Amino acid sequence: MLLKLFLCFTLIPVIELYLLIKIGTVIGGLNTILLVILTGFLGAWLARLEGMNTMMRLRTNLNQGLMPAEELIDAVIIFAAGVVLITPGLITDVFGLLLLWPLTRNKFKRILRKKFDEMQLQNNINITRFH
Template sequence: MLLKLFLCFTLIPILELYLLIKLGTVIGGFNTILLVILTGFAGAWLARMQGMVTMLKVRMNLQQGIMPAEDLMDGLIILIAGLVLITPGLITDVAGLLLLWPVTRNRFKRFLRKKFDELQAGGNINITRYP
């Protein structure tokens, strides 16, 4: 786990810097910085809108006595997308925007659900009982 975290916190910034430098040589430094700022603002606005819609769905489901598990999962993914979007860089912006787009968010949600089910079936965690 430590190795994975180390690779994430070193390789991703290195790739981001490399991409920003390459892009800066093609479109110019000012335009590259402007692009990063614009994608950050657009992503933050989109994350806010998606988060508000999800919170309204959660509130409506709770008022009707329905457990909003899917909407809570959407909220978690939107939060992760927002955190990724405030990280400067184009790779992280693309990842955050993909998490905000409902089509790819649903695929990611299915992937997470499958991983949770595998963990539960493997005996590593038990969600049904409390200690």
């Protein structure tokens, strides 16, 4: 766990800084800043759009008496994408945009579902269904 925290809080920002410096030397500092701002705005717009779509599907399922499990997983992934997009940098922005884009988000959902199933089989998680 300590290694994961180390990677998240030190190694990723160092890689981001290195990449920003390299891109800045090629396209210029101002253009690099504009690129980061553009990806941030694009991410915020897409997060809002996908979040609203997910909320509408969630409400529809709840109104029909269905458990909105898929929508809840979507909401968690969209929230994680928003958190990643807040972090300045291009790698994190690309990862955040991949989490928001429905085609790639579905791949992440399958990975999460598989992980949840493994955790449930190992009794690391308990899922209770209410009727």
